[in-house]
Amino acid sequence: MKLDKCAINPVGLAVRIGGLQLKNPVMTASGTFGYGQEFAPFCDLKRLGAIVLKGLSLEPRPGNPSPRIMETPCGMLNAVGLQNIGVRAFIAEKMPYLRQIDVAVIANIFGETVDEYRRIAEILSHVDGVDGIEVNISCPNVKKGGIAFGANPDVAADITQKVRGETDLPMIVKLTPNVTDITEIAMAVEAAGADAVSLINTLTGMSVDIERRRPHLANITGGLSGPAVKPVALRMVWQAVHSLKIPVIGIGGISTADDALEFLIAGATAIEIGTANFINPSVTMKVIDGIEEYMTRHGIGRIDELIGSLITDPQQ
């Protein structure tokens, strides 16, 4: 007789990010999952821990010229340029669909000025169906924004504080890896009122077409993502976990349940899957199944027992 595995051994996958309870630690990374609906043919969206939406700005942004992407060894560079429909069109056109799905929805926001961050947060905190805000202070693509905000602890804290002043929604601050010491920025945003941090955003990179002696990307530089960045991301997540009290969400090259488990064991409370969604649009489902299977195999009843369980003492 075939037994329903969920019925025999229901493992506890729920995690908490600030005031937000997630069904499981598997989230989607901003910019890799559209506004959710694109993935409905391939995923049971309500099984996800959370959907983190494509980054929103106050006004629509056209994005960068093509070519915008380039595959590199075990990864890809992108310079999409934060193309999006703007926060108001998002609320009118995309939210009605998302409200029908029983899944946590986290809006990712960015601005060109500190005040713009504050204004988007103000708008979104009154939108039915938005369960949390992820603040992108790190995107390296936009010359005026991105890197300047996220690389400086004072500016990062300032944005965090301004957004905090506008919203009671759980607030995640997404950090850039393009800094000397990520713990310095992480501690600054924690002190300024962030409920959680997520890291890493893409690493700034470049690729050259030697035959034509031109950059492969129209923008010249772009953000590197995919399996190539995973060890760097894991190291930074581990460092952040050890310097913060708030939850850390791990992002960077996660493509399998094994990858996700590495981050959870290193101390991440949840993880976001990014580039892997492009390779297999139902990868998130496989990762959730794989985490559950691992916990069953190791007799771990609740995911809290797994998070941060890394053994670093050689005597142990």
Place this chain on the structure above:
Amino acid sequence: MKTSREHPSMVDGEVIGNVEVSPNHFRLTLRLPGTFSTPSPGQFVMIRDLERREPLLPRPLSVYGFHREGGYAILVLLYRVAGLGTSLFSRLRSKAFLNVLGPLGRGFSVDCDVRRVILVAGGVGVAPLTFLLREGYSQTNASGKTQTTAYVGARTAELLTGLDRLESFCDLRIATNDGSAGHQGLVTDLVRSDLNGCNPEETFIYGCGPAAMIRSLGLLVRKTAIRCEVSIEERMACGIGACLGCAVAITDGKGLSDYQRVCKEGPVFNILDISPVFFSNE
């Protein structure tokens, strides 16, 4: 009206043929589960070898042929070996499996009231146009209602690909850059000389090929009132509208332009909607 979009799915496809039809050009035949939706002409699939971590991203390929057989869906693709991904595909033998995501994108409009269909292909650009001709215009061609001419260009004779699947369905005109077959020069030169006398109301031009070919086709069409749709290529990661990597600049004709996704709003566009910016990377 553009052809309607079927529901995409992701399936494993078994290689049942992978033949080198001309130097570096392969015709790949895959047997898919019968649940796979029927693609419209101009739609594409994303394919990837699941056994490998490299290359990371799937490769977009236009549908070249499709039929159903014994409960299976048979998908035929035509590709040129251009890099790591296609080079690995070229080494696949029967019984190998590839992951197939599709059908994707928006295909060609088919207008059964037109009397003259003109296909303009460069290199492997014959693939979606052959599928269009066989799926969209085979009946009107057979009844004599439409007359189809395919203009196919390549750098040299041996790179002309896929003529066998076209010639029984239409008049074929060839151009090669070096004159080793057909007209010496550009395929669009041939089209230009034949456009005189076409009734714009009753003619439809379809194109697929390198950006330079699309650009000169656009310059030709601009001077006429003939409808023209082209399938274009851009680097893409996901194929389903999420990565926004495959942006193409679209113009409203008044100088304003906006980006659309080749994978979602395309890969087929009205040629007059494509901004000249698209061709600046060539």
